[in-house]
Amino acid sequence: MSNQELDALRGQLDELNRELLELICKRGAITQEIAIVKQTQGIPKYDPVREKQMLDVLAAANIGPFDEATIRHLFKQIFKASLDLQQKDHKKHLLVSRKRQTDDTVVRSKNVAIGGGAHIMVAGPCSIESYEQVRTVAAALKASGVHVIRGGAFKPRTSPYDFQGLGVEGLKILKEVADEFGLVTISEIVNPAHMELAEQYIDVIQIGARNMQNFELLKAAGEAKIPVLLKRGIAATMEEFLMAAEYVVSRGNTQVMLIERGIRTYEKWTRNTLDISAVPILKQESHLPVLVDVSHSTGRKDIVLPCAKAALAAGADGIMIEVHPDPPTALSDADQQLTIPQFDQFFSQLKQSGLFNQK
Secondary structure: OOHHHHHHHHHHHHHHHHHHHHHHHHHHHHHHHHHHHHHHHOOOOOOHHHHHHHHHHHHHHOOOOOOHHHHHHHHHHHHHHHHHHHHHHHHHOOOOEOOOOOOOOOEEEOOEEEEOOEOEEEEEOOEOOOHHHHHHHHHHHHHHOOOEEEOEOOOOOOOOOOOOOOOHHHHHHHHHHHHHHOOEEEEEOOOHHHHHHHHHHOOEEEEOHHHOOOHHHHHHHHOOOOOEEEEOOOOOOHHHHHHHHHHHHHOOOOOEEEEEOOEOOOOOOOOOEOOOOHHHHHHHHEOOOEEEEHHHHHOOHHHHHHHHHHHHHOOOOEEEEEEOOOHHHOOOOHHHOEOHHHHHHHHHHHHHOOOOOOO
């Protein structure tokens, strides 16, 4: 075969390659349109039955020289690339995605703004135990310049025999004290049926780590008229975390905050492992505010200050920490709650570091 003949055959291949590329691109565009239709109808993107039917038809139509196994392999790769394209488009169009909204979401409650450059400190007892306990903490927080108090009225616990919280009575105590001192309140809700109750007594709904993928609860929070603080599950990936937030936002509630509270690893010297890397990644992937819970992520009072500094340096919009008038008598998480003097010292040193920007 002369060089002229070889060049001619290569030219034919080049032309075929261009035609194949054009057809593959057209196929990709059609799969994107199919993905939109499927998303509207709530149909899964991957359909193994449809894929098998297409492969069978192609294998039957094969005239060679490639054998059937090769044809199936080649088209499986095309199908996989098309599915990947659909998933990338879906991720790009998530309501919580930074690609969907480039500006940071600022969550507002009363006179408090979370996100957008200023930092927020959220503090308070793990559990609401009594009016006196909550009022003592609230007075101290107000004096320190803290505007948001947290406190658990419904406490999902690992053991059914541990203190489960005061329930509605706890919410009433929190509201009464917060109204007295002009504080914004955050408390966990565990039952979708309690959303109206939450709107009556608290300012921000917290969805805890154990309920991060309680989808009915997420849907109910999405229909609520007050902001939501969503905690990352102890074994949740960041993608799963954002998908949980998407459940809330997709139902109409755009006032959502994310909070990294540590993930479970093999480490035993801390309660959980604080995933600092999650902060810049979540800020990069999403426009929602990101906070860090230094109490649950560490379980240790002696390292909350450096962990809080690290969180702010990584880009966190705020810090959550637990404070109790007398931690040894606390009905939950006694070991990780700071005394009021300890909190005052912690907050003072954090502000002195220059990392905490409070407007």
